[in-house]
Amino acid sequence: MEEKIVIKNLTKEFYDEQRGAIKAVNDLSFTAYAGEIFGLLGPNGAGKTTTLRMMATLMKPNAGTISINGFDTDQDAQNVRKSMGFLSATTALYPRLSPREIITYFANLNGYPEENTKERVEELIKHFGITKYADTLSEKLSTGMKQITSIARTIVHDPPVLILDEPSSGLDVIVAQKIHEHIIDLKNQGKTIIFSSHNMGEVEKVCDRIGVINNGKLLTTGTLDELREITGKYYMEEIFIYLVQEYESVKQKELETAND
């Protein structure tokens, strides 16, 4: 399988006046392959957004390397950005532009061939069911409409890698369901998708492999079955709670006994 995302020993530290130095991401490593959905699952403040932002070249890591589609984020940021689509945690649309304008402009900004842009935009508008509100200013749209537009905007230049930060948070089940379908559909087109979430059901349903992250550290990665095996629990919720609360100490004990 082709390695599309390779993250090695990634570390990011923030400095906060009150809290002092915070290791938001701490020695994190994982790999995602072509055509798979990798879920990054973690509680609030675990470091999911920070990790995704570093992947998207928004932030520079203090240590470690990230390679996306074969390009290094530090050496070749431009090519990294060309090969990925990034959806931020909030539906970030220019409030006074319409979905059609936004999608078109992002195709331009990402260097999508100009002669094909119009066709591509219309195709996406149709595919995502945006037609009805394609020319309404986005400040007037509902959260669901905005998020759907955001996803269309993210994939307009047809990038091989998609980085989605909580794509379904704040949406009702029906819209969330639609978004899950789209994500799976994109995977079937051969895209590598990494997304963060705290929604267990969503992760269970959509992801091929799951990484559980807490306090900036990746606790474990694996398919749902693998995680079930490691933890001895069945439901994702139980697996998650077990991993976050007990796994660390269990592993520590194992290490200690091994050392003895």
Add this chain to the structure above:
Amino acid sequence: MKTLITIYLKDLLRNKYTTMMVMLVPVLLYPMLYWGITQFLMVKTGLTDNQEINLSLDIRSDKFTSIKDSIATIHNFKTTETADENFNKEGIYLIVDEVDYLPYYTIHLDSTNSIQKQFFGKLKVKLSGYYDLQLGGRIDASDYDTDYFDTFWVVRHNIDGGDEAMTKILSILIPMMSIITIIAGIGTGAVELTAGHTEDKTTETTLTTALSRKSIILAKVFATNIYGLVAGIINFTFLTFVIMQIISVLMMQFTNKKLDFDWSVILNLRTLLLSLLSLAIISYMMSLIFVAAAGFAKTRKESNILITPFFMAFMIMSYVVIIPAIEPSLVISLVPVLNIAMVIKLLIVNDIQIVFFTETILFSLIWMFLLYKLLLPFMLEEEIILGNSNTSLIKQIKGRFAKWKKK
């Protein structure tokens, strides 16, 4: 980058609230300004009447009496022959002497009076023409070397005129208002495009497109600049129009006849182009500063607070042109904003010196370059660009400052 500038400008211009504030409010204010100023001046003009453009002609050499005919061809000059220097301080006083068989002119006029100055310009053409004619005669008559006589003598004396108020409106209000309206536009644009976009989270997604960080920042600066300039020009146009109205009303008051003022003095291509060039340079510089300053904030509210000191500073600098004692000099040409305000003022009174203009443009460009070099690293900092002002660069500066303080 063009696409991004388009996005920014569309987003800005469709923002009805800010656009109204920046473009329409001043336009609505002008009629009030118009009314206010005319009311004020009508009261004032009651005190000083007889504001006609008079020319008192004092010919002290019989040889040059024919100069009268030459001057008579200028429109709107009310020429009176006199030999009394105190005859009329309200107009231009011209003495024609004879030196070396050639005319020697001495002129008394109010150099703050744009109307007198404009007439002086016309007069000067005639005077130099007449001088050349006489010179030609002299060269023909005797066998003199041409080079010997290439100087045309005009000695100017300044007198206090009566209608300074009118000149002041033109030469002070226009530079001041055009700079202030540009600042207002730039301030609004900068806040929207930096903190506004941080608040709306659009900066983040734009940063993950194939564009480089630098071009995104520069697109913000350019869009701010264009927005400010457009706002400024709209305002400038309306303001000039209102002032034209004011002056024609005033002229009706003074002379009871319709104003036959040559507006090409202000509204000529040269003045407009040079003003626009100066304003474009200064607005680019201000855009850099405002975008950098506003960028430190996470929210619009915060960034409005951050740009306020700069807003005030620039505004005050443009107010300085009011002070009559401030004359164009090397020092003035070094002070950003003030130098441009001065240039526009001088362009309007038609007294711009090429040296001062060149110095101003040169120094402004140097300022622009230095600011660009200084501010760009800040603007590119990830923490600033993502709206978290506790940047490592700032920390570094803070650290150094703390060390320096200890010493």
